[in-house]
Amino acid sequence: MAQDNAAEDIEQGTARLQVAAARQEESGRGVVRIPRSAFQALGITEGDAVEIEGKRATVSIAVPAYEEDEALAVIRLDGLQRANAETSSGEHVIVRRAESVAATRVVFAPARKEMRLQGPGDALKRVFFKKPLVAGDLVATHGQQPVQNVPANVRRMFNAPAYALTEIRLQVVSTSPKGIVHIDENTEVELRAEFEEPRSARGMINYDDVGGMEDTIKQLREMVELPLRYPELFTRLGVDPPKGVLLHGPPGTGKTRLAQAVANESDAEFFAINGPEIMGSAYGESEKRLREVFEEAERSQPAIVFIDEIDSIAPKRQNVQGEAEKRLVAQLLTLMDGLQSRANLVVIAATNRPDAVDEALRRPGRFDREIVIGVPDEQGRREILAIHTRGMPLGDGVDLAELARSTHGFVGADLAALTREAAIEAVRRIMPRLDLDAREIPPEVLAELQVEKEDFREALKR
Numbered sequence: 001m002a003q004d005n006a007a008e009d010i011e012q013g014t015a016r017l018q019v020a021a022a023r024q025e026e027s028g029r030g031v032v033r034i035p036r037s038a039f040q041a042l043g044i045t046e047g048d049a050v051e052i053e054g055k056r057a058t059v060s061i062a063v064p065a066y067e068e069d070e071a072l073a074v075i076r077l078d079g080l081q082r083a084n085a086e087t088s089s090g091e092h093v094i095v096r097r098a099e100s101v102a103a104t105r106v107v108f109a110p111a112r113k114e115m116r117l118q119g120p121g122d123a124l125k126r127v128f129f130k131k132p133l134v135a136g137d138l139v140a141t142h143g144q145q146p147v148q149n150v151p152a153n154v155r156r157m158f159n160a161p162a163y164a165l166t167e168i169r170l171q172v173v174s175t176s177p178k179g180i181v182h183i184d185e186n187t188e189v190e191l192r193a194e195f196e197e198p199r200s201a202r203g204m205i206n207y208d209d210v211g212g213m214e215d216t217i218k219q220l221r222e223m224v225e226l227p228l229r230y231p232e233l234f235t236r237l238g239v240d241p242p243k244g245v246l247l248h249g250p251p252g253t254g255k256t257r258l259a260q261a262v263a264n265e266s267d268a269e270f271f272a273i274n275g276p277e278i279m280g281s282a283y284g285e286s287e288k289r290l291r292e293v294f295e296e297a298e299r300s301q302p303a304i305v306f307i308d309e310i311d312s313i314a315p316k317r318q319n320v321q322g323e324a325e326k327r328l329v330a331q332l333l334t335l336m337d338g339l340q341s342r343a344n345l346v347v348i349a350a351t352n353r354p355d356a357v358d359e360a361l362r363r364p365g366r367f368d369r370e371i372v373i374g375v376p377d378e379q380g381r382r383e384i385l386a387i388h389t390r391g392m393p394l395g396d397g398v399d400l401a402e403l404a405r406s407t408h409g410f411v412g413a414d415l416a417a418l419t420r421e422a423a424i425e426a427v428r429r430i431m432p433r434l435d436l437d438a439r440e441i442p443p444e445v446l447a448e449l450q451v452e453k454e455d456f457r458e459a460l461k462r
């Protein structure tokens with residue numbers, strides 16, 4: 001059995017490994033963990049570059065597996081790496097040693113439309129210095145944070161100062177020469193101003209970007225991702241995957257973000273409908289909009305339709321006065337029932353008032369699966385804080401564990417706001433040292449910019 005053979009050799013110098021998700025705290029660090037046997041098979045040592053080939057090939061730096069993974073032929077990939085290699089947990093990838101050459105030129109572009117970035121690539125050069133890159137990859141500027149349990153030579157690669165106050169995802173637009181390259185002293189690095197549409201949305205929001213939901217993600221993978229990804233499998237097994245999943249939990253707990261992550265990780269198109277917004281449309285318009293979204297989603301299978309605040313579209317009919325609401329509920333029921341049972345489409349709806357949703361919608365064949373998304377516990381808060389401080393230069397005094405302890409009752413949205421506020425506090429502190437006419441922050445000021453414990457303390461007061 002393949003599993004017994006830690007790094008099954010398939011051709012000289014390669015290893016076939018099964019993908020597992022990176023641990024939350026290591027996601028985005030720009031390394032992959034592989035067993036010792038794979039190091040031997042590849043003839044490499046810690047800190048060497050490896051190529052990881054799923055449906056697409058990407059590159060990273062290999063570090064040793066966790067103790068408990070040693071006997072397994074697994075490679076731990078974070079969400080970005082899975083997106084870049086076009087693979088997902090449970091699938092197999094081929095890993096080989098990568099020879100990177102020094103690039104003469106590397107061009108990056110922001111991967112988010114709303115991002116306003118521009119300027120010399122010098123700071124980027126420091127972040128990605130010596131790290132293997134390949135055109136088309138999506139990369140994150142938080143890769144400079146130290147990795148646990150790795151030798152000094154590897155840790156040194158991650159010593160660059162922070163690039164910004166928050167994590168920034170960039171697309172590697174092009175490299176000269178082509179192929180696997182790294183940036184060295186002589187590389188010209190350019191940051192293009194125009195947004196570059198990422199190859200797929202997968203790298204933008206994935207499971208690594210939702211904290212405190214390990215079990216929920218597991219459930220959603222089985223309920224939604226696997227059927228979307230491997231429909232044949234379910235057909236053959238004769239099981240009908242769910243058409244509708246209802247997420248319920250308080251606002252700001254990450255339901256929307258989770259739905260987006262599931263869509264991206266399933267390589268499915270994502271269509272979002274906002275309950276209150278669609279209700280606001282003119283007479284007859286709401287149903288039409290709803291129909292159009294479903295039609296478009298059916299054309300773009302695999303797809304996920306996400307209906308936020310479904311209680312406003314589909315309140316209990318006895319509580320409904322208006323004709324418009326009644327017609328909209330009826331329309332939604334018709335659309336759900338009309339979905340082909342084999343359609344590669346799942347409707348995920350969110351509500352914070354499950355009791356207010358029309359019961360007819362919760363019958364079998366409609367939203368017959370429910371997942372409760374609770375307020376995060378301490379461990380969850382810790383994970384969420386880690387996600388929102390990725391790439392944030394944190395002072396030594398900042399203790400995320402302690403912050404997680406002292407933020408009882410905070411949901412994800414509150415924690416995200418807290419980290420944003422703390423960053424603003426940090427900027428406020430250095431304001432007196434800025435020459436606002438200069439329009440650019442001097443590199444030495446930027447290099448010192450850190451978010452400190454006191455910034456979080458101030459932020460907590462608001």
Ligand code: ADP
Nearest residue numbers: 210211251252253254255256257384412413416
């Ligand atoms: P909901 O749909 O439950 O109201 P959202 O998904 O819209 O919540 O969350 C709003 C924002 O709060 C997200 O964009 C994210 O920044 C943050 N957030 C909420 N929950 C989480 C979480 N579990 N992990 C990481 N970020 C979260």
